Amino acid sequence: MTGQVAGKVALVTGGASGIGQAIAELLSEEGASVVLTDVDELKGPQVVAGITKAGGEAIFLHQDVTSEPRWAEIIGEIERRFGRLDVLVSNAGIGIGAPSIVEMSLADWRRQTAINLDGVFLSVKYSLPLMRKTSAKTGGGSIVMMSSLAGLRGAPTLAGYSATKGGVRLFAKSVAMECASLGDGIRVNSVHPGIIDTPIWGKIPSGGTASSQNAPIDCEGLAKAATPLGRAGKAREIAQGVLFLASDASSYLTGSELVIDGGMFAGTTPRRPS
Incomplete structure (x- = not known):
């Protein structure tokens, strides 16, 4: 451990698997106290147990990122336990594909937007006040x-997915x-991220609804x-990029x-040919 984020408190949404899990584990290895949230009440505690066994500090809180009342509870719990929040990694997201945009249901469009875009908006809305209180003491x-x-x-x-992720891009800049x-x-x-080997490839519905049969996707x-x-x-390679952005090494990087x-x-x- 080199302690790139030593002493910081980090919140990672969607931290129970894939990229989110890798981020939570790496931030912990580098000295952060990690709060990971997810809807997966089985895998979340397992990730925390692994972090704790490795000598890190982490807690799991069940969260649906589309629930505004739950966001208030999550940030309140972080402030009670740690008294600060230095890093927010708004990672939770889903992917819903459709053979054509005309075959995508409005229900799927709204569900994907609620998690991928509304969830990110709520993460910032509720995390920023505590982060600003922390920054007033720490400087960033x-x-x-x-x-x-x-x-x-x-x-x-993936037109619907692209719409949400393009929205996240400009939301971050704003x-x-x-x-x-x-x-x-x-x-x-x-x-x-581009094509990353995570469990999400087995969860992307390829039909017109979220309940459609998944087509096998050969990620590699x-x-x-x-x-x-x-x-x-x-996933670890994405986590290393997030670590850089979370650390003081990226102190002149924003937007x-x-x-x-x-x-x-x-x-x-x-x-x-090789």
């Missing part, structure tokens, strides 16, 4: 919003400008064909996009 804080490569460019069959104008010391940035094969680096990313996608957004290149 960091909000990291999880967007996607799909928030930077179009994605067939909040960054608000914080800068107030001089509150809070930096705000977005992270844009897809990445090999579409990614200049020729492989899928690992920016950290793209971690194996080169996909940069362009395409033929794969040469």
Whole structure:
């Protein structure tokens, strides 16, 4: 442990699996006290148990990020237990695909928007006051919003998902400008993963409704064909980017996009035989 976020308190939504779990674990390894929230009441405590066993400090709080009353409770609990909040990682999200946008139901559109966009809005609305109180004493804080490569460019069959992640991208920039104008010391940035090997690939409905049968998705094969680096990313690699943004090493970075996608957004290149 090098202690890049030693002494900080970090809130990670969607922390029970995938990228969120990797973020929670790495922030803990680097010295932060971690509050991870999720709707998964089975895996969340398991992640906390692993962090605790490794010598870190973490708690799990059950949370549906679309519930405004629950947000008030979560931040209240953090203030009671820790008295501060230095880092917010607004990571919770879902992906709902459809063969065509005309086949996507309004119910699925609204559910995805509620989690991916409303949940991020509520995370900032309720975390910022405590973060500002903390920053007044420490001199800074960091909000990291999880967007996607799909928030930077179009994605067939994922128009609704792209709409939410593109919204997160500009929401992050706008909040960054608000914080800068107030001089509150809070930096705000977005992270844009590409094809990352996580459980979400098995949870993306491919039909017109959330209950549609999932089509098998070969994450590694897809990445090999579409990614200049020729492989899928690992959740830990995204977590390392979030650690940078959460730490004082990124003290002059706000309103920016950290793209971690194996080169996909940069362009395409033929794969040469090794």
